[in-house]
Amino acid sequence: xxxxxxxxxxxxxxxxxxxxxxxxxxxxxxxxxxxxxxxxxxxxxxxxxxxxxxxxxxxxxxxxxxxxxxxxxxxxxxxxxxxxxxxxxxxxxxxxxxxxxxxxxxxxxxxxxxxxxxxxxxxxxxxxxxxxxxxxxxxxxxxxxxxxxxxxxxxxxxxxxxxxxxxxxxxxxxxxxxxxxxxxxxxxxxxxxxxxxxxxxxxxxxxxxxxxxxxxxxxxxxxxxxxxxxxxxxxxxxxxxxxxxxxxxxxxxxxxxxxxxxxxxxxxxxxxxxxxxxxx
Amino acid sequence: xxxxxxxxxxxxxxxxxxxxxxxxxxxxxxxxxxxxxxxxxxxxxxxxxxxxxxxxxxxxxxxxxxxxxxxxxxxxxxxxxxxxxxxxxxxxxxxxxxxxxxxxxxxxxxxxxxxxxxxxxxxxxxxxxxxxxxxxxxxxxxxxxxxxxxxxxxxxxxxxxxxxxxxxxxxxxxxxxxxxxxxxxxxxxxxxxxxxxxxxxxxxxxxxxxxxxxxxxxxxxxxxxxxxxxxxxxxxxxxxxxxxxxxxxxxxxxxxxxxxxxxxxxxxxxxxxxxxxxxxxxxxxxxxxxxxxxxxxxxxxxxxxxxxxxxxxxxxxxxxxxxxxxxxxxxxxxxxxxxxxxxxxxxxxxxxxxxxxxxxxxxxxxxxxxxxxxxxxxxxxxxxxxxx
Numbered sequence: 001x002x003x004x005x006x007x008x009x010x011x012x013x014x015x016x017x018x019x020x021x022x023x024x025x026x027x028x029x030x031x032x033x034x035x036x037x038x039x040x041x042x043x044x045x046x047x048x049x050x051x052x053x054x055x056x057x058x059x060x061x062x063x064x065x066x067x068x069x070x071x072x073x074x075x076x077x078x079x080x081x082x083x084x085x086x087x088x089x090x091x092x093x094x095x096x097x098x099x100x101x102x103x104x105x106x107x108x109x110x111x112x113x114x115x116x117x118x119x120x121x122x123x124x125x126x127x128x129x130x131x132x133x134x135x136x137x138x139x140x141x142x143x144x145x146x147x148x149x150x151x152x153x154x155x156x157x158x159x160x161x162x163x164x165x166x167x168x169x170x171x172x173x174x175x176x177x178x179x180x181x182x183x184x185x186x187x188x189x190x191x192x193x194x195x196x197x198x199x200x201x202x203x204x205x206x207x208x209x210x211x212x213x214x215x216x217x218x219x220x221x222x223x224x225x226x227x228x229x230x231x232x233x234x235x236x237x238x239x240x241x242x243x244x245x246x247x248x249x250x251x252x253x254x255x256x257x258x259x260x261x262x263x264x265x266x267x268x269x270x271x272x273x274x275x276x277x278x279x280x
Numbered sequence: 281x282x283x284x285x286x287x288x289x290x291x292x293x294x295x296x297x298x299x300x301x302x303x304x305x306x307x308x309x310x311x312x313x314x315x316x317x318x319x320x321x322x323x324x325x326x327x328x329x330x331x332x333x334x335x336x337x338x339x340x341x342x343x344x345x346x347x348x349x350x351x352x353x354x355x356x357x358x359x360x361x362x363x364x365x366x367x368x369x370x371x372x373x374x375x376x377x378x379x380x381x382x383x384x385x386x387x388x389x390x391x392x393x394x395x396x397x398x399x400x401x402x403x404x405x406x407x408x409x410x411x412x413x414x415x416x417x418x419x420x421x422x423x424x425x426x427x428x429x430x431x432x433x434x435x436x437x438x439x440x441x442x443x444x445x446x447x448x449x450x451x452x453x454x455x456x457x458x459x460x461x462x463x464x465x466x467x468x469x470x471x472x473x474x475x476x477x478x479x480x481x482x483x484x485x486x487x488x489x490x491x492x493x494x495x496x497x498x499x500x501x502x503x504x505x506x507x508x509x510x511x512x513x514x515x516x517x518x519x520x521x522x523x524x525x526x527x528x529x530x531x532x533x534x535x536x537x538x539x540x541x542x543x544x545x546x547x548x549x550x551x552x553x554x555x556x557x558x559x560x561x562x563x564x565x566x567x568x569x570x571x572x573x574x575x576x577x578x579x580x581x582x583x584x585x586x587x588x589x590x591x592x593x594x595x596x597x598x599x600x601x602x603x604x605x606x607x608x609x610x611x612x613x614x615x616x617x618x619x620x621x622x623x624x625x626x627x628x629x630x631x632x633x634x635x636x637x638x639x640x641x642x643x644x645x646x647x648x649x650x651x652x653x654x655x656x657x658x659x660x661x662x663x664x665x666x667x668x
Contacts, residue, residue, distance in 0.1 A: 079558070081554070081557065081558070084553075084554075084557065086480060086481065109560050109561070109562050110560075112557065112558060112559065112560035113560040116558065116559070117558035119551070119554060119555065119558070121551060123549075123551035123552065123554065123555040124555070125552065125555060125556070125570060126552065126570075126573070126574055135559070135569070136559035136560065139559070139560070139561065139565060139569075140560060186555070189555075189559060190558070190559070193559065193560070
């Protein structure tokens, strides 16, 4: 089994630690995303350098690091949101389900159908709560009958832990909800199309501690069904929710480890300094 | 350096005086604008309201055989000059349509001549002393009255002021603006959507953008020349028609619609676009389902204001022949027609003083429509501008 894990090649970029990542839990997890030699430039500035990482299915992988280290940029590579920025140049392999999603002939719309995203600031559509959830499945032709659609909306809202709070006001605007509820609505919107992966870009940074705790509990439940990759500024959050943690610094992954090791016994000095609060 | 409160206050006094002075100056400017507006409206109302009333006199109409040939014979000699010639002209036709009329004599309220109308309104007129005496007598017997002027709203232009109306010009305006709307709105909105949501930001699109902004500042008469050269001389669109007028005004309105639509699109938060891309929308779906609905109030406001501007435009229409004498209400967009401001322009040049009130009346109608349009723009914006 150890051999198998080693085969998956959880490689560190830049600083080789020689320590393969070991999993404590069930070993039947499959590879979700394999990234090899990913380089990204904003114009002339290189923002990501030789990123190599393997993300496992149905785990939470946290990306941590100081501001401007490239963790959000990397996250946006995974559903090609960087395509929206004209100056971005991207090289390397991002493999999902046997395909390199980082090539021109890969349709980014198809990719985003399988890789959902939750943003830093809750951004529900300026539509009703119901419509926020129903829009994407209907657009992707996942539902046709009204009854199916109702059922799907209810299921997504239940999975996002929001159903009981909104079931009586489904047709009120999504923005009438509180910040934490809006963020859960955005999660419901993302999971409504049954993606494989959910990317979360600092999903709780705009929320109060109670809403943050709710979202963290929710993430823990959602990993039964989905692979979650989350960017966070909050190291305690990474320690609480993540199975794996990648530490970014100046556009490189300095260390990638299972969260327990990362926080208890980091292999690199930089990660240790960051985690212990010496900078960041 | 430490200063006491008193010292600081003493210095502040000058600053406070300055801001007070500025405040009074701004209020004065606003007040001046208000006074001009009130003055303008009062003048228009005083001059224009009489146009909505027209003199009618009650005369005996004798439908005899002679009247079939010479309509003047239908009324008594004494009141002949007081009856509108336009009314008299209709008599033979009415007798042909209705054979029973022949040989009957009826007391009828008929449209009075424009001079009688002016005399009754106390304006300058060309009636002789004896004619004035007859009108006075009719009025004393309750046989000469100012009644609501339906002619003004139901007929087209006429050389006889009592028969001149704005119907053909109003119809021309409606048809012209419809053409403008149908052409300029979709092209303008789609252009703005392309430039704002799809086009790459390069030298080429920047040049297009600068040119569009410049187009909005071009004197409107040049658009008339363009319309003449392209639509009439090259494509052979009938001149004086609402079609060519509408197309010309569409050229003029396009930059306004494009600019206001781009502003509206730009004010849509990026968050909404990201959310839509995030759930796997194609660019077109992002625009259609999320960006356009949010920006619609702004787009509509800009377009209505652009149309209102086009509606008040005369100069380019002179060039394409829409400032013309159009007595009949045209039914299709390829017939010759005129528009409200052009009609006002024509009346303003008439030597007959009776047209003065028509001119002012036409302005009142145009203003009413413009204010209605602008109010619609405000209401639409308020209605669709939901807080999300």
